Amino acid sequence: MCNNEAFGFFLGPAPVRPRDAYRPRTCDAMTASHLSDSSAPSPTLRVEDIRHSHDRDAARASARLSIGSTQHDVWFRVSRAPIASRADAWLCATLIPAMKLGAALQIDGAVGPRLLASSSSVQDIMAMWSPRCRRVSIRADRSDVEPRTAPRPAACFFSGGVDSFYTLLKHRDAIDTLIFVHGHDTPLDERDRLAAISQRIHAAARELGKSAIDVETNLRDFSERYATWAPEYFGSFLGSIAALLAPQFATIYIPASCDYNQLDPFGSHPLLDPLWSTDEMTIVHDGCEATRFQRVARIAASDVALRYLRVCLRDRGPIENCARCEKCLRTMVSLRILGALDHCRTFAHPLDLARVARVDTSSDETRSYVEENLRALRDVGAANDPLLEQALQDALGGLYRRGVWGWPVRAARLAGRALRRQGRSAPRAESSRAVVSEASS
Numbered sequence: 001m002c003n004n005e006a007f008g009f010f011l012g013p014a015p016v017r018p019r020d021a022y023r024p025r026t027c028d029a030m031t032a033s034h035l036s037d038s039s040a041p042s043p044t045l046r047v048e049d050i051r052h053s054h055d056r057d058a059a060r061a062s063a064r065l066s067i068g069s070t071q072h073d074v075w076f077r078v079s080r081a082p083i084a085s086r087a088d089a090w091l092c093a094t095l096i097p098a099m100k101l102g103a104a105l106q107i108d109g110a111v112g113p114r115l116l117a118s119s120s121s122v123q124d125i126m127a128m129w130s131p132r133c134r135r136v137s138i139r140a141d142r143s144d145v146e147p148r149t150a151p152r153p154a155a156c157f158f159s160g161g162v163d164s165f166y167t168l169l170k171h172r173d174a175i176d177t178l179i180f181v182h183g184h185d186t187p188l189d190e191r192d193r194l195a196a197i198s199q200r201i202h203a204a205a206r207e208l209g210k211s212a213i214d215v216e217t218n219l220r221d222f223s224e225r226y227a228t229w230a231p232e233y234f235g236s237f238l239g240s241i242a243a244l245l246a247p248q249f250a251t252i253y254i255p256a257s258c259d260y261n262q263l264d265p266f267g268s269h270p271l272l273d274p275l276w277s278t279d280e281m282t283i284v285h286d287g288c289e290a291t292r293f294q295r296v297a298r299i300a301a302s303d304v305a306l307r308y309l310r311v312c313l314r315d316r317g318p319i320e321n322c323a324r325c326e327k328c329l330r331t332m333v334s335l336r337i338l339g340a341l342d343h344c345r346t347f348a349h350p351l352d353l354a355r356v357a358r359v360d361t362s363s364d365e366t367r368s369y370v371e372e373n374l375r376a377l378r379d380v381g382a383a384n385d386p387l388l389e390q391a392l393q394d395a396l397g398g399l400y401r402r403g404v405w406g407w408p409v410r411a412a413r414l415a416g417r418a419l420r421r422q423g424r425s426a427p428r429a430e431s432s433r434a435v436v437s438e439a440s441s
């Protein structure tokens with residue numbers, strides 16, 4: 001339902017945000033001083049002046065979050081009403097910051113019994129995972145609601161990336177609506193970029209017979225001051241939006257970032273995310289059963305996904321994936337192994353094997369992605385793509401990162417090896433050599 005005109009109305013006044021506002025910060029000055037001084041009086045994080053309003057089809061929710069004399073005005077705008085009138089979303093938004101502050105949480109509104117009960121489990125988990133999270137008291141009115149009997153559809157948080165498309169395609173029959181959040185991984189002040197991404201998500205949704213809604217929020221401006229985004233907060237960020245949308249959906253999927261083999265304490269986690277469910281709506285943390293390569297394999301079978309895939313978080317304009325960063329490279333390598341890279345038009349450049357060889361694999365996470373791609377390549381027959389196999393091996397060996405060899409020298413050696421292997425029928429060797437040549441020039 002989003003078009004340019006409606007989108008402009010929906011966005012409202014341009015929010016002010018420094019460009020690097022989303023750089024991780026562990027805590028602000030008040031948090032630090034409180035945490036370091038056990039004799040300091042316990043503060044209270046108070047959620048007050050909670051308001052909800054509707055304007056045409058859109059809806060808005062806002063509240064003032066107060067910690068001592070520090071106040072934050074936090075708001076959500078949703079392009080399609082209705083939104084929940086209870087304060088469930090505000091409990092999701094503030095519980096982990098309150099734990100980081102060691103602050104009693106007081107919510108001037110009513111919260112449903114399911115979320116109030118599960119917030120105790122959230123505190124159990126976070127207090128064990130993070131030494132800086134402490135259990136806190138929660139004071140809020142309890143609001144019992146009649147269970148909804150009318151069937152409602154399912155929705156999915158959707159950014160256009162591998163995890164999002166995987167969950168959407170996996171639950172294609174059940175999911176009715178895609179939720180794109182402005183102010184999640186792209187700051188609110190990048191209005192043109194957000195508008196362009198949103199338009200593409202709406203277009204992808206239409207092609208798959210789905211609808212899409214936009215949620216805009218400045219919540220991250222608040223959370224960045226008190227909690228770290230990925231390790232602690234972003235699941236509750238999505239949980240707060242899901243709670244707001246509870247009247248519209250029975251189930252909301254949060255696409256998993258990791259598979260079961262990669263799970264560590266993390267802000268969005270199969271243990272944590274379902275605990276943000278409300279009496280009306282259940283959150284499902286989805287996709288842990290599939291590795292990154294398996295998710296790409298499902299996407300490779302969808303023309304729509306290949307036309308709209310957006311994996312890059314670099315500021316390369318609204319649409320393009322840079323084809324340079326590690327995330328782009330790992331996705332392109334998987335697509336090439338699957339024989340689908342030529343059908344994916346959203347990368348700005350051809351795959352550069354020299355860059356693949358230089359990927360920094362010193363972190364366990366990145367190393368596991370390279371190893372997985374190498375295993376997949378060998379499963380399909382590495383002899384068909386010897387240059388890609390060599391580039392992945394070099395990345396794992398850290399050869400070029402350590403600067404032992406210059407790439408041109410290495411490329412010449414690889415090209416010679418490829419030529420020798422050509423006699424053993426290597427249908428992909430021609431294209432591989434062309435890419436290497438271009439990358440080296």
Ligand SMILES: [Zn+2]
Pocket residue numbers: 311312313314321322323324325326327328329
């Ligand atoms: Zn990129």
